[in-house]
Amino acid sequence: MHQSIKRNIGLIGLILICLTMLTVAVVSGQSDVADQKSSAQTETTDNQQTVGQLTTAQLNLGEKADIRMNQAAMKEAVKKQPTSIKKEPVQETTNKQTAQSNQKKSKGKIVQASQQQSSNQTLYVTATAYTAYCDGCSGVTRTGIDLRANPNQKVIAVDPNVIPLGSKVWVEGYGTAIAGDTGSAIKGNRIDLFIPSHDEAVRYGVREVKIEIIK
Template sequence: MLKKMISILAVTLLTVTVGANVQASTITVQKGDTLWDLSQANNTYVKNIKILNNLTTDLIHPGDALIVAPHKQYTVKQGDTLWDIAKNHQVTVSQIKEWNRLDTDLIHPGLNLLIFESVKTTTTNIAEKPIQSATGAPKESTSVAPSTEGQNKSTSAVPTTSTNNTSSKVITVKATAYTASCKGCSGITATGINLIENPNAKVISVDPSVIPLGSKVYVEGYGEAIAGDTGGAIKGNKIDVFIPSKQDAINFGVKQLKVTILN
């Protein structure tokens, strides 16, 4: 009986300790991990992990560092501004807008906002002043923005192109082409994409130290693609673009192209 009581007490203490120390943390993806596994292990949702890490797909790979954080829903009250809400929750105006896909500072009473707690902020962004309060009366601008009610209910990841255009990185690379139909080729990329079953997939092979695996990119003359593969000869500012036809891949030749890393 004594041993049983001690065991129950230990579990109770552990529960209290975990509950008292919930905060944002960084986890490293291990081989075999999926977003679903990570969401269950960290008591969150796949949608939230994708939003917090600007992921546009469910594709992750070993070594990725992902931020997870407790979340809450805040209901906007009359007189609230994004700046007030950000300050009270120790986050930034930009973060709230990004998490909730808001393209304006206009908010109104009753709007539910998704807020991640214990996420580091920057003094530059948190100092931003709102244009309009939740009463609808302009403070520093006479422009009227469209209502954004319901935007925070989206289950898709936040597009980096709509909120982080200024952070997009453009590099010049030496580009060649490859195909999955070569003798001995499995057709499976380093990130698990089956190019034989998906011949229309836009995939490039990269040096992960230059373009992180899983990144969404825009390749000049090729279009939007996923950095989903690697290659022994792909080092530095060099890429291979996937082209299903062997002859078309040969005809591609060698080119100097600009690549925009979108996320």
């Protein structure tokens, strides 16, 4: 009886020892697998970092190549640019010369116009009026203008020593007339305006007016 119990205890001890060894083997196996997985993950991470570094290096090389290409293109553009820059001042000079020439021409015209205007003589005279049907009047002026046949003609009688016969004269309030007549009473700075209507001539009376002898 005691022997069988001892045997059973021995068997149980062996079984326990076997189970313990098996458990240790399993645990160590799992540890090895975990170590293998960790090392594999580490290698994968290292490979990814290596690939990333290679990609970054490739990108840097590409960017450097692009920069070099851009620099080369800029150098070519700078080489070509002076030619176009040289042409622009020539066009600007031509435009300036043309503008200056036009200004000189316009100035010349303005000077000529001002000379023509300044050559006109301005006077202040005493003005009266007459008609073609006054006592002793023939209706024909000293220069041969028939006022009765041309009642709308603007004619003034003048002193030829002051205003030459045949001159065009602008008279304030009357208009532009021809110095085409004379009169015994018209001496010095005095003129006589032809007005067709006798009543209007009388109403005109005597006035001080400004005249301009147009040359």
